[in-house]
Amino acid sequence: MANLCFGIDIGGTSVKLGLFTITGELLDNWEIPTRKEDKGSFILQDVAASLEKKIIEKALNKEDIIGIGIGVPGPVKEDGTVLQCVNLGWGIINVAKEMKTLTGFDTRVGNDANVAALGEMWQGGGKGYNDLIMVTLGTGVGGGVILGGKIVTGSNGAAGEIGHITVSYDETESCNCTKHGCLEQFASATGIVKETRRLLEKSDEASSLRNVGVLSAKAIFDAAKEGDSLALQSVEQLGRYLGIALSHVAAVVDPEAFVIGGGVSKAGEMLTEVIKKHYEQNVMLALKGKEFKLATLGNDAGIYGSAKLILEK
Template sequence: MSRVCVGVDIGGTSVKIGIFTTEGIIQKKWEIPTRKEESGIHILEDVALSIQHTVSEMKLGMEEIIGIGIGVPGPVVNEKKVIQCVNLGWENVEVADKMKELTGIENIKVANDANVAALGEMWKGGGEGYKSIVMVTLGTGVGGGIIADGKILTGSNGAAGEIGHVTVNPSETVVCNCDKRGCLEQYASATGIVRETKKALEHTDKDTVLKKAEHLSAKMIFDAAKAGDEFAKEMVENLGYYLGLALGTVAQVVDPEAFVIGGGVSRAGDILIKTIERYYDKYVMMALKNKTFCLATLGNDAGIYGSAKLILD
């Protein structure tokens, strides 16, 4: 086997790890639990030991690893230092230096998890073939990553690409998790569309199957819309409006070639993509219309692919 690189995606519950060839072919992937006790002091130790053990099992030497890329759920400065990861209990952690110390590998690069997911999708996923993409992840929250000319756009504090906190409704009174009001995440996440639908159900006289749902979910709303439920279709239109507005705003600044939509809500498929496209075109200038919108394809592996790609750039 030729020399390899390692992609690591540190999440609040588990750490995903993959070993890749320099051509981007995955050789092995696995997960370990994220030990968050004692302010997450054991996480990097666990990752290093797991990599060393697996490399040995594969009959490779650590000297055959050209580098380790790491995605973390928080802002990163200079591809090295994590300012804060609330989900991990980290504050001001020199991740790159610590991993160098633990593994003996010099080439360590660190980036925000949403950004590396976007990089992974550009490299080997839904955005393959493009060099400039915006990825939006629609899950419990709304994450985002911006790739410009093949490189992650990080910003001065590592916080660029936080698309979920673009303000789309200045009149909102409920506070978002980020302490602002009217963020995209409050409307376009899985929890957001459910929240908006529940509010609308209190005031509608329309007949809808959603009134009978004991535990309303985003999937139920999309399924009902696909089946022709007029009220559910209005809720999907509402979601598309907010996403189209926000992504139109982003496009006016970064002018990507394509948008890649991922996360659990993206499983709705074409109905979601077509609705976003329609509203997006309403909120951009002529030169930015008719962008490509596509679905992410790497799923939970996007982070390890993108982290590996950090090393190869």
């Protein structure tokens, strides 16, 4: 009986691979480097070779393997066509078709942020929910929308671009997307640091953050937990921008829960509490009382979600 599958998360530096049971147990996981030479043309071959090696190493029966799920850093169409992955050097390429040709296994492909959301729903912080929003606070701010247990892709693969919801109309600096005032400019790891620097410059108030060597999101939350007034102001502002953005999201799809992940989410419940406070202030009655959960799978969310993707086919 086919009861295994592979979940794969292709990143700009490394490819993460996992062998899963259909009930969500991770039996093995490993990484290979992402070879970006020659427009990334070796990447899928390397993945196929690594899977073949693992099958031999573990003496797996190919008939037990349902297929392969893959997450990629770019927009993906329903049929597995990737339109562009700048980080991998890829142009237009049907990843599902290529992997099927290379391995013989059925393959499904999704955008990495969406796939991570699916992973957290399956075995992570969103377990037990069918309608959820994941927000990843890392170098950028990513998002994934899951409705009825399925990823919402959007007509151009741009659903869940929560990081580019405008939350400030006074911001003069440009976002990476060229707009001004995107959530990502305030709630990414770098955004939090930049905003805290602004607060420190504007104020004469004493703050332990003035003595920190390298200001980081972690340092800011640590200081806030110690009661540092400026750090607390910064955390409050972060919560306000996130709460406002998620209030907009809720008015569109009315999810059961929000799952907060990415490096910044290591701040823990102080983060979810402050987001929830501002969310509640900005939604109508019918949208109040949502759950705010921390992601639990960390960097493995992508392989979990990719595996789930092929199980859902």
